[in-house]
Amino acid sequence: MNANDEPLDEELLRRLKGGYNPPPEVPRDEMWAAIRAGLAEDGVETAPEEQVVRLDAHRGARQTSAPGRVSGARWGLWVTAAAAAAVLLLGVGLGRMTAPVPQGPVAATGGSEAPEVAERTNPGPMRQAAARHLQGTETFLSLVKSDARTGELSPEVQRLAGGLLTQTRLFLDAAPEGDPELRRLMEDLELVLAQVVSVEAGSPGTASELNLALDGMDRREVLPRIRTWSGGLAGT
């Protein structure tokens, strides 16, 4: 057997593995946004089938949603946003009507864990509406990231940000006190969306303003938290 049949020296291989084009974190959301836009250009449409349950095997998050007709990435987002808004209004209304009255034993535990567990095992309309809203914003934020790379912000994305900001504030007004995790997430989301809305599109500073908003979003781990939260709810 020739020496070249043998692997390279272990130490050399180790250095090469770590030093020769070591792959960074996969920018999966940005790439998906571009692929989705490409599919939309091809006229890929979402068939109106029965509910599709998706398990994101890499994040361990399961999402349940009913597919709607999609004729383009951004059009799809408008549909999602409009649906979320409708569900939100219904959720807020029902949530207020069915809001549980705090009971003695729950108060005696001295924490928010009990109502949290109860809500997670039996997600109310509010949490379901929140999950849909968060799924929509996840896709939206991916589009913003895509726009940030080009240094431009399209007017429709900014309009969408305004709509999502309004919905997020509605959630903040209506979110139950016993759900601090959701509240913090909505507050962080509100900040990101407000920053996107306030970007002066078409100005020389568009890219830096967008990147500032996205840096803040990354620092606060908004996207991973959205996935965890909405996935956890869908898994119940």
Add this chain to the structure above:
Amino acid sequence: MKKERNPPLDRNEDGHDRDGLLDEETLIRRAREGDERAYRELYDAHVDRIYRLVYRMAGEEELARDFTQEAFLRAFRRLDQFRGDAAFSTWLHSVAVSVALNGLRKVDRRRERERGLDDVAPIAVRQARPEPDLKDRLREAVDGLPDIYRTVFLMHDLEGYKHKEIAEAMDVAVGTSKARLFRAREKLRETLGEAMGEYV
């Protein structure tokens, strides 16, 4: 390394298993019908491995991103041509390797043209280039491999692909993949020469 999707077991009529996962055959059928969520599931299942490989080949984030996107788009647009004789992953890898190799050739040609302009610089300036350190020598040695050797070397030795996977991705025989790895290691040993002595 990413674990492949499990084979279909205990699935209901819709193709869901007990965890709500769709098997790949069902996903591909749904994607062909235009179900965007099926596209997303296929993407999620394979993107990490594809991106890693393409990044190793390209060495630049922007190129790796472009090649990965192009590979998925091309595969999705040609789903009707996927017969299911091999795993979807295998087919996707062959598309990705082809996209990356062709893309890198274009980039190389463009850079060659740009470099041509620099060649008019005085010889003294070119000689002023400092002696590369060991890390640079390793990089230059791998970069200096012909594309087909370098790809096999990266896939096998750095990313842990089997010869069978490499052969299918590059549309060659397993023996050819082994021969290319042999030649790649041989060339690296030749090129690195003294530097190798520091490790071997």
